[in-house]
Amino acid sequence: MSSPFKGQAGVRRIVNAAGYSWAGLRAAFVGEAAFRQLLLLNAILIPISFFLDVSRGERALMVAVCLLSLIIELFNSAIEAAIDRISLERHPLSKNAKDMGxxxxxxxxxxxxxxxxxxLLG
Known part of the structure; x- marks a missing residue:
C-alpha cells in the first residue's frame, strides 16, 4: 500500500524531487548559519585538496568527508525543524533529539x- 501523500511517477517524480531538493538547499542556506559556514569551509577545503600532492583516492576521500558534513547539517537542521514544528515547549526528548543531531x-x-x-601528516 502506498502513501496517499506520494506524488507522481516516472520522470515527473524526478522533476518534482529535484525541485524539493533545491527548495531544501535554499531553506538551509537562507535559514541556517551553520550550513552557510560549512559551505564556506567546503569552498576553502575542496579547492585546496586539488593543489595538494595526494593520490586521487586520497583527494576523493578528502572531498567526500567535507561533503558529508553538509549532509549531516541538512539532517541536523531537518531534525531541529521537525522538533520545533511539533512544539516549542521544552521537553527532554526534544532536547535529546536536537543534541544528538x-x-x-x-x-x-x-x-x-x-x-x-x-x-597530510601520514
Missing part, C-alpha cells in the same frame, strides 16, 4: 579533521 555534526567535523590530518 548536534553530536552527529561534531562527529562529522572530527572525521574531516582526522582524515585530513592522516593524509
Amino acid at each position: 548536534s553530536a552527529a555534526q561534531m562527529v562529522g567535523m572530527s572525521v574531516i579533521a582526522v582524515v585530513w590530518a592522516m593524509i
Whole structure:
C-alpha cells in the first residue's frame, strides 16, 4: 500500500524531487548559519585538496568527508525543524533529539579533521 501523500511517477517524480531538493538547499542556506559556514569551509577545503600532492583516492576521500558534513547539517537542521514544528515547549526528548543531531555534526567535523590530518601528516 502506498502513501496517499506520494506524488507522481516516472520522470515527473524526478522533476518534482529535484525541485524539493533545491527548495531544501535554499531553506538551509537562507535559514541556517551553520550550513552557510560549512559551505564556506567546503569552498576553502575542496579547492585546496586539488593543489595538494595526494593520490586521487586520497583527494576523493578528502572531498567526500567535507561533503558529508553538509549532509549531516541538512539532517541536523531537518531534525531541529521537525522538533520545533511539533512544539516549542521544552521537553527532554526534544532536547535529546536536537543534541544528538548536534553530536552527529561534531562527529562529522572530527572525521574531516582526522582524515585530513592522516593524509597530510601520514
